Amino acid sequence: DVQLVESGGGLVQPGGSLRLSCATSGFTFSSYWMSWFRQAPGKGLEWVANMNQDGSEKYYVDSVKGRFTISRDNTKNSLYLQTNSLRVEDTAVYFCGRETHGNFDSWGQGTRVTVSS
Amino acid sequence: EIVMTQSPATLSVSPGERATLSCRASQSVSSNLAWYQQRRGQGPRLLMYGASTRATGIPARFSGSGSGTEFTLTINNLQSEDFAVYYCQQYKNWPPVYTFGQGTKLEIK
Secondary structure, three states: OOEEEEEOOEEEOOOOOEEEEEEEEOOOHHHOEEEEEEEOOOOOEEEEEEEOOOOOOEEEOHHHOOOEEEEEEOOOOEEEEEEOOOOHHHOEEEEEEEEEOOEEEEEOOOEEEEEOO | OOOEEEEOOEEEEOOOOOEEEEEEEOOOOOOOEEEEEEOOOOOOEEEEEOOOEEOOOOOOOEEEEEEOOEEEEEEOOOOHHHOOEEEEEEOOOOOOOOEEOOOEEEEEO
């Protein structure tokens, strides 16, 4: 079975950093684009960033450009999101997702990030 | 940015009946449209892609239609597990700026 498990969330002060991880299993990780999403409390879904199979292409939503960095380690079947200069408005549950031609056929359960002083 | 607008925000339907959910794009996305179901406390689940193709394991009571700017998700014979929030998502842009609708909450009448 395909599995994606996020971790690394927590409570952080504005301006702080967190590194989110997404551990995967059950499929050939190195063959897929992967994405990060987030969902603010009581709100809808927002695509945050994605990366191609070998990491040579990365794209971000405008609101996180210059602050967040997506990366992957194909030897560990894992995806990462380094989040820096965090703002209160970055508070959300962060999900990773497996991408197939622009849609997302597998998702994790999410990890919660709270940015508050 | 392509803005996706879903209606209604909340839909109340009785089990066994049909639900019709709408999604509108601010510009044409051709058939580059997906639908997702999200139950409370869970990650989303892909239902449809290419506007009308069911994802693996999705029951035939789910169907999708539309192209361009107007799309519909229809759920026939509603089951208890279908009451959830549904999102549409466009994937026309390249480089990607994938955008979602704000969601439709399907609740038991």
